[in-house]
Amino acid sequence: MAVAKRKSGSITAEKPQKKVKAAKESKAAAAPVSNKKTIFGKVLEGEEDDDEDEGELEAEPIRDDDEDNGMDIDGAAGAQNVPQKNKIPTKEANAQKKALREERRSHKPNSELIVPAKKLWEKLRLKELPKEERQQVMKEMMALITGKVQDIIFKHDMSRIIQSCLKHGNEVQRNVIAGELVGHYLTLSKSMYGRFIVIKILHYCSKYREAVIKEFYGKVRQLIKHKEASAIIEDAYSTYASSAQRAALIQEFYGPEFRLFKVEDKKTLGEILEQNPIKKDNIMKHLMETLKGCMEKGTVAFSIVHRGLLEYFEHADAKGIQEMLDMMKEQAVEILHTKEGAQVAMLCLLHASPKDRKAMLKTMKPFVVKICKEEYGHMVMLRMFDVVDDTVLMSKAILSEIIKEMEDIAKDKFGRRVILYLLAGRSPKYISPMNIELLAKGDLVRANTSKKDAAIRSAELLGYISPALISLIATKPRSLTTEPLACQVLLETMLHATGDKSPAVHALLDLAAADPAQSTSDAPHVLLSMPTDRLYKTLVQSDYKAPLAEPSLHFGKALLMKMSPYIGFYVQKNHSAFIILALLENPESAKETRELLSKSSSSKGSITVQKEMEKMIKAKPEKEVMAVRLILETLAK
DNA sequence: ACCGCCTTAAGTAC
DNA sequence: GTACTTAAGGCGGTGC
Structure with missing residues (x-):
């Protein structure tokens, strides 16, 4: 499992950004799977599960050719996992083999340590071991291994014993082990089995975290390309390093002179370049080479690489950007799970030629829906809408995918922003100031790299997506109105979508026409529940004031007709x-609304609706009847 | 433009 | 390490 998690070449690979500390959530969780944060429904955390020793076992490739690793005391697990050799096992052969094994073992250094340690380990790794007993086992184990830790860690079986000790030991015992390994962390990280120990020490021994990370200094470029160690560098960078340590690690991408002499207070490449403008060419060259190596080694999914890429793009000249672009345009889809990676993908789209953009779109097509629903990925979609001139291509490659899952995306926290962007552009209502600024920064470049007028481009995209939105509202109005977030999409569609919106209007009016007395908490009436009555009010207002619906929906008059049978109910409650106030202000419905309010409020009583309101305004606290007061004031005019 | 809630990051105590 | 506290930032809600 753990090995598989690093698979690259797929958007479904776990996101390498700072790992979410999800441990707390997991504790009380009933479902055993739920202790891993997921995205796209896939496990993100991989091997972080400390509760599973088995995870470690499977994490390591089983080597069936090494007798040292014969799991003879490992019981069933080992026997199952080790494929039998082709030889037909006979009693004699087995006995012979066993003798040979014992023979060899007794010649090994530390054999007198390994055998009892394995016995203890059998106990230690049990899930349900009484606390006192576990402490006792740890004590005996520590007596065995203290002073010898660095001699035994490179062995497959012993490394697992040490891992267990780190997991089950107390703070002092953990630090003893970590302390003995000081000076070996670099080698350990590159070792097939030792690297799991480094991960555990980073995790459990906060006192040694700094020491471990410092051992990586000077070797980052080498380690990031190393099959075993790259994952550790990434883990150290994204999960355990402080911001200063992160800067120190990334500085090694800039060139040899930064390997040992860290720039302490200058943290970003920008600051370093400002200080040493002369070195810029050299630094950029080294950065480029390092990143190139990462890409060739398939470590693009690592967040440390994303930061390097972003810094490169931010400071490279046009030629440098093109060079990088050629190298990674098809891998942009791999990196947009992190904040910085998404920014890199956005920059790629921005600087790319139409042909390159087409290639990028093609790689993203299978993942459009997933990208839309990502915290950072959705911004890449917005950028795409901004810069791709070929809107027919956009429709075929991207929008068609969105349309297929429109309802799902409209309800999604991030996905809805993608749709809202097509409808409402860079509205600060839906996009944070920071992200608006991010998009705006690219517009200057866009002037050179995109030909089409922005207004025409967005109108074309809107034209393509509008029918699907309108038909979604027409066919599933309930499903959208029950979700507050989806109401935003609903509103913006009614205001800005192009084409015939009457099917959607009718669907919304039908919902409003229901008897409000029948409203239940399960299925609240649209005019009685919070986000939706606001939506209807805004739609009534869209007939006569900003934000105007174009062309007009003439919503007010139609809504009034649906509401009028129940007007007494609405007012009494x-x-x-x-909404009534808006109907009264709306020139298209003002007259009829006035008439309605002067009629009797219910079949039995003779009192008019207006009188009812006057009574209410005296009886209730002012705050609750603000709108009623405004209605009366408007009527008096 | 403002406010309150929530999530996350960072720091501290046990 | 876990639990708890605090600080900061983002986001949704806010109906004259």
């Missing part, structure tokens, strides 16, 4: 008063 002090509901939907703001």
Whole structure:
């Protein structure tokens, strides 16, 4: 499992950004799977699960050719996992083999340590071991291994014993082990079995974290390309390093002179370049080479590489950017799971030629829906909408995918922003100021790399997506109105979508026409529940004031007709008063609304709706009847 | 433009 | 390490 998690070449690979500390959530969770944060429904955390010794076992490739690793005391697990050799096992052969094994073992150094340690380990790794007993086992184990830790860690079986000690030992015992390994962390990280120990020490021994990371200094470029060690560098960088340590690690991408002499207070490449403008060419060259190596070694999914890439793009000249672009355009889809990676992908789209953009779109097509729903990935979609001139291509490659899952995306925290962007552009209502700025920064470059007028481009995209949005509202209005977030998409569609919106209007009016007395908490009436009555009010207002719907929906008059049978109910319950107010202000419905309010409020009583309101305004606290007061003031005019 | 809630990061105590 | 506290930032809600 752990080995598989690093598979590259797929967007579904786990996101390498700072690991979410999800441990707390997991504790009480009933479902055993739930202790791993997932994205796209896939496990993100991989081997971080400390509760599973088995995870470690499977994490390591089983070597069936090495007798040292014969799991003879490992019981069933080992026997199952080690494929039998082709030889037909006979009693004699087995006995012979066993003797040979014992013979060899007794010649090994530390054999007198290994055998009892394995016995103890059998106990230690049990999940349910009484606390006192576990402490006792640890004590005996520590007596065995203290002073010898660095001699035995490179052995497959012993490394697992040490891992267990780190997991089950107390703070002092853990630090003893970590302390003995000081000076060996570099070699350990490159070792097939030792690297798991480094991960455990980073995790459990906060006192030694700095020491471990410092041993990587000077070797980052080498380690990031190493089959075993790259994952550790990434883990150290993204999960355990402080921001200063992260800067120190990334500085090694800049060139040899930064390997040992860290720039302490200058943290970003920008600051370093400002200090040493002369070195820029050299630094950029080294950065480029390092990144190139990472890409060739398939470590693009690592967040440390994303930062390097972003810094490169931010400071490279046009030629340098092109060079990088050629190298990674098809891998952009791999990196957009992290904040920095998404920014890199955005920059790639921005600087790419139409042909390159087409290639990038093609790689992203299978993952469009997933990308839309990602915290950072969705911004890449927005950038794509900004810069790709060929809107027919966009429709075929991207929008068609969105349309297929429109409902799902419209309800999604991040996905809805993608749709809202097509409808409402860079509205600060839906996009944070920071992200608006990020997009705006690229517009200067876009002037050179994109030909089409921005307004025309967005109109074309909107034209393509509008029918699907309208039909979604027409066919599933309930599904959207029950989700507050989806209401935003609903509103912006009604305001900005192009084409015939009447099917959607009718669907919304039908919902409003229901008897409000039948409203239940399960299926609340649209005019009685919070986000939706606001939506209807805004739609009534869209007939006569900003934000205007174009062309007009003539919503007010139609809504009034649906509401009028229940007007007494709405007023008595002090509901939907703001809608009534809007109807009264709306020139298309003002007259009819006035008439309605002067009629009797219910079949039995002779009192008019207006009188009812006057009574209410005296009886209730001012805050609750603000809208009613405004209605009365408007009527008095 | 403002406010309150929530999540996350960082720091501290046990 | 876990639990707890605090600080900061983002985001949704806010109906004259």
